[in-house]
Amino acid sequence: MLTETLFRHAVLPAYESGYQRRKTLRYWRQLERSQWSSREELEGEQFAALQRLLRHAAENCPYYRQQWELAGLRVADVQSVDDFRRWPVLDKQHIREHRLAMRSERSNGRLICKGTGGSTGVPVHFDLDLDSHDRRHAAMWRGYGWAGARPGTKQFYLWGVPLESRPAWKAWKDRLYNLLQRRRVVNSFELSEETVPQIFDSLNGYRPDAVVAYTGALYQFARSLAERGLRPYSPRALIVGAEKLHGFQRDLIESVFQAPVFETYGSREFMLIGAECPEHRGLHLTTEHLYVEILDDDGQPTADGQTGNVVVTDLYNYGMPFVRYAIGDQAVAGFGQCSCGRGLPLLQEVRGRRLDSLSTPDGRKVPGEFFPHLMKDFAGIRQFQVVQPALDQLELQIVLAPNWNNADEQRVLQQVKRTMGPRVAVRWRAVPTIELTKAGKHRVVVSNVRP
Numbered sequence: 001m002l003t004e005t006l007f008r009h010a011v012l013p014a015y016e017s018g019y020q021r022r023k024t025l026r027y028w029r030q031l032e033r034s035q036w037s038s039r040e041e042l043e044g045e046q047f048a049a050l051q052r053l054l055r056h057a058a059e060n061c062p063y064y065r066q067q068w069e070l071a072g073l074r075v076a077d078v079q080s081v082d083d084f085r086r087w088p089v090l091d092k093q094h095i096r097e098h099r100l101a102m103r104s105e106r107s108n109g110r111l112i113c114k115g116t117g118g119s120t121g122v123p124v125h126f127d128l129d130l131d132s133h134d135r136r137h138a139a140m141w142r143g144y145g146w147a148g149a150r151p152g153t154k155q156f157y158l159w160g161v162p163l164e165s166r167p168a169w170k171a172w173k174d175r176l177y178n179l180l181q182r183r184r185v186v187n188s189f190e191l192s193e194e195t196v197p198q199i200f201d202s203l204n205g206y207r208p209d210a211v212v213a214y215t216g217a218l219y220q221f222a223r224s225l226a227e228r229g230l231r232p233y234s235p236r237a238l239i240v241g242a243e244k245l246h247g248f249q250r251d252l253i254e255s256v257f258q259a260p261v262f263e264t265y266g267s268r269e270f271m272l273i274g275a276e277c278p279e280h281r282g283l284h285l286t287t288e289h290l291y292v293e294i295l296d297d298d299g300q301p302t303a304d305g306q307t308g309n310v311v312v313t314d315l316y317n318y319g320m321p322f323v324r325y326a327i328g329d330q331a332v333a334g335f336g337q338c339s340c341g342r343g344l345p346l347l348q349e350v351r352g353r354r355l356d357s358l359s360t361p362d363g364r365k366v367p368g369e370f371f372p373h374l375m376k377d378f379a380g381i382r383q384f385q386v387v388q389p390a391l392d393q394l395e396l397q398i399v400l401a402p403n404w405n406n407a408d409e410q411r412v413l414q415q416v417k418r419t420m421g422p423r424v425a426v427r428w429r430a431v432p433t434i435e436l437t438k439a440g441k442h443r444v445v446v447s448n449v450r451p
Contacts, residue, residue, distance in 0.1 A: 004209075007182055008152030015180050023131065027138035028151070034288055035142065039343045042287045047081065049315040050291055054078060056104070057321045063101035064323065089299050089311055089324045092116075092124045103127060103320045111319045115376040116268040123376045123384075126269060129319030136271035139286045143275030146284070147237035147262035149210035156206055156235070157185040158199070158213035158221065160242075160373040184208070188217035189370045189419055193363035196224045204233045211235050211257070215243035216357050216367040222256040234258040241266060242369050244350060265350045267327055268376070270314055274347045281338050282346030289316055292347065293324070294333035304334035307351055358447055361392050361423040368445035374415055380404035381412075385434045388447040394420060395427045399434060 016022045034042065054075040057064040068075075071088065078084050095102070103111065111127040128136075141151050149155055166174070178185055184206050186199055199221065203211070211218070218240055225232055234257055241264040250261045264275040265283050270290060274283030285292050294308040295301060302308030310329045314322040335345035358366040371386050383399040396416065409428060417426050 004150075004152040004154075004182075006152075007180075008150070011180060012151055022137075023134045024137045024141070025151075027135050028141045031138055031142045031288060032145075035284075035342045035344055037343045039337065039345065042343045046287055046291060046315065049288075050084065050313065051075070051078060053313070053315050053318070053321060054323070056318055057323060060104045060106050060318075061102055061321060062105070063098045064321065066101075084324075085299075085301070087324050089295065089326050090322070091326045092328065095124050095126055095325075099126060099320070104129075104318055107319045114268055115379070116372070123372075123378070123381055124269075125379055126322075127320040128317045132314065132317040132319065135289055135316050139289055140266075140272045143264060143272045143284070143286070144210070144212070144239055146275060146277040147210060147239050147260075149212070149237060149239060152182065153209040153236075154182045154206070155184075156203055156208035156211045157183055158188045158191070158211065158217050159185060160189060160214065160369065161185060161187045188214050188367060189373070191217050191220060191365060191367075192360075193224065193365075196221065196228070200225065200230055200232060207233050208235050210237050210239060211259075212239045212241075214367055214369055215240040215245050215249060215263075216369065218253055219249040220357070220365045220367075222253045226252065226256050232257055237262055239264060243367070265347070267312075267329075269322060269325065269327065270312055273310075273312065274350075277338060277340045277342065279338055279340045281340075282336060282348050283350065284338065284342060284344040285335070285347055287344050290314060294331055295326075302333035305348075306333050307331070308333050310350075358386075358388050358394070358420070358445065359391060359449055360421050362421050364419075364421055366419055370419060371416075371445060374412065378408055378412065380408060383434050385443065386445045388445075388449055391449050392423055393425050393427070395429055397429050397431045397434060399432065400430055 013025055016024050017026075034045075058068060058075045059065070067088070073087060107127075107129060111129060112133055113125065113127055116124045116126075144150070184202065186202060191199065213221075218238065236259065238253060238257055238259055238261045240253075240261060245261070245263045250263075253261050260278075260280075262276045262280075263283065264272060266272045266274075272286055273290060273292065274285045276282070277284055291313040293301065293311040295311050296306075296308050307330050310327045310331050312322065312325050312327055314325075329350060331350045332348040334348050336348065338344075338346050357368055360366065368386075371384070375381050375384055380401045380403050381398055382401050385397045387395045387397060389395065394416070396412070413426060413428060417424070420426060
């Protein structure tokens, strides 16, 4: 406890506020207070932030200015959320085609460039300003804090890591950052039957306060431990994300680790969108920073209890605003209230986040999240789908941009072969389009191998 206090009140402020000159700690403290505001107060402040964002976008972002003028939309007319529903909904293709025009003319080039992993099969590159970067990290700290993983606590990550070799200075920087955050990071993409004992020993030796992991990876790890009769160290909590958490997964993980599981929901575009508190009644939304809607295919609000499309507006990314952006996920509508006393509304349930995992002849379990994580770094990949017709075969179906080159193709194949192992034949196939399912959906990973 003394070490946790020292990190939170001395080491982290010296690094975040001093050396990095970030506002993350300040925003985190603000969020810790605002979560206890009433629902009415939070929604009032949220709407005021929405109006400010719309004015900024109309005045400073060429894309929004032109599109809204053509559609006859005036920011001054938005006096309620009902008025805002007249605004168009964007998708990933809009971002791909109009990214530069969506940037603020006042950003002066001070933007952080990011890329999504393409969970819908379409990688997207976008930008955010420095202030938005600090705010979203603060929101993550608060959400993880509900699980007892506040800044300064000892955390064990079973998570994706950069896939290519990094310069020595970047590797050193990563190690320093993880040290200051009190994290030990294990590459979830290397999880296999052979590496389970090594990860088990690392976890037990580190004895973290919390484990943070990809849902599928932690489930596979827990199942392997149960099959081997191994009892892992029991942390205060296990935080899962990146993939949909199913009830059977929660039950097994909690049984093996003898600790509660906390589900989170986020994306590269916005980081933490929602997270569970100790009541486990749904996902508290980051209302102070985001405006979340659940809409049907016609763009109308979905009835409570019905599944719809998740549409998000980032209230503080002034560098490249996201206004009514369809993130590509589905969730159950109905923003309830939690018995914990927080004014933050609850999202009932997120659906459609789970990606198929792949098995290999040598016993590896490769999470589907590996492929979006890899593809996001290659701007020349328009769309992709991974198909496993047999245990020892894998096909990459890729829709390419004109600027694609063979060197990048070899880099992708090298990473996939390294992860899948030497007994899997990997085939690269450039295709003009990716076929949708009968329901009109796109599956990123398709495995025809029975578990």
